Amino acid sequence: MMPILNKNLSRQWSRIGQRGIYGQSLLSLANDNTNIFAISADLGNSSGLDRFKQSFPERFINIGIAEQNMIGFSSGLSTLGYNVFVSSFAPFITMRACEQVRMNLGYMQSNVKIVAIGSGLSMGFLGNSHFGIEDISIVRSIPNIPIICPCDCFEVYKSLEALSNYQGPAFLRLTGGSPASSIYKEDYEFEIGKSITLKEGKDILILSHGSILSNVIKASEKLEDNYSISCHIENVHTLNPIDDKIFSIIKQYQTIITIEEHSIIGGLSSIISDSLLSFKNDVSNHIKINLPDSFLKSGTYEQLLEKYSLSSDKIYSRIVHEYIETNN
């Protein structure tokens, strides 16, 4: 049965986090959609799929710690009419199995959805082997694969609901820890490829995605309170294809800021700066707040967000420094 999205559920789900909500949501969608199949590379319990496995044992496979085989197998299985959801930690599913993703999903356009769990910095002390900070860049370079980066647990559900009716490959990127911040408190319109305006504003445009959007919102409130800067915040949940609407919004601003929990190479900031070439001088200032092109230190998720300037305070001070000081 489909959940009723409301404030109480938002509170409950935020305690579980995006990864656990993936398993719960897929279970709820699989009740009504008998074509949904779940495959895990030995991370079923870590992905909240234990109840899915109990409820639909014939539609769940732990394929073993073998991501290449998982993608190829899922691709073959999907030819029988199944919509196959495969999950593993972000780096393993994008890099270990990269050629399988390219050949089976991009080239053959199989009906397989990749769910990258624990992306960004959420693996904390597990370190660089487990961080997913290049995943968007890698998948984006392969044609035919939409990339969706939900900002909270409701958006994980909304994305999965959309993907359960979507024919073809896709990449779903789950970030953040548990508890996870929530942005949406009730049901809302979600469509793959259509960005969502979270806040209207006239001074600067902020484009962002994933769980750090809650930090972005907090930072924007502080900018408003302390400097009367009004921010337009756009939730760019789909990075590929990016919503054309964004480019008409961009034209209205002199300063745009892209903020993301991903390497500076190949993510949203790259997508926007690639496209900005065609705007020439229409945008005078593009501030990029992302992770550096390097291997990072370990720490708790919160410590890492702070160290790498993605906490709300650090986002705020970067904007103060780069926008206000530059403009004065």
Next chain:
Amino acid sequence: MNYKEFNYNQLKEDAYSVRKKILELSYKSGGGQHIGGGLSMVEIMCYLYGYRLNISPDNLTEIDRDRFILSKGHGVLGFYPILNHYGIINDETLNTYKQQDSELISHPIKNYNLGIESSNGSLGHGLSYGLGIAHGLKLKEINSKVFILMGDGECNEGSVWEAAMSASTLKIDNLILIIDFNKYQSDGKTQEIINQDQLAARWSSFGWNVIEVNGHDFLSIDNAFQNKMLIGSPNLILAHTIKGKGVDFMENNNSWHHGRLTENLFNEAINILKR
């Protein structure tokens, strides 16, 4: 041409015709071609398409068709002429081989209407894909089978062994893997690149029923299918073959792994082609 009766003489005749088409296609399209590995797989392919497979021009998109996957994607010269010989792709389409924008290039591109089940080219992909199909067929209670042709050099790829482990665990017995064991790969003898002494034992230890056959002898191949398949475990036919089979100067001569036929060499090859 699409007979599904075991007719030894007919299959021999088919193999001769297909080899001739391989040479003609190689010569006409020019440049370097994977000829050796195309010629080694001919009897296996004629046996499958001329007799064993439930695949015909009429059922290419039917859910209950058998599936054939060319995992050794470089073997298209042993595949497109087969699809043409058994009426699945017409002469006009075959003649587009390696033309600009053609669907028929040096590696297969998935196209159900042309009888091509998957895109391959980089090695070690076909078995996983076939396993997924085979598992799906079982879930849907469809009695079709999945046939995969792989190279012995291809067994160097780690993904092959991931899939090998998975097949026996999932008890995939509606899939038949055939290894075209011609003992050569791009740079030379497989034996010298990755030791293949224990190839059969390795597959057995991964839970496969391994049947060794002479891959150029229709009776040996047929015996494997008729008498030696097991239910409840995946089946592998390890087909001993000769790279470049049928043309004396190409046999076991790895310069024909990827070689170019001049007019003289083409004429010579056609003249000495063994029936």
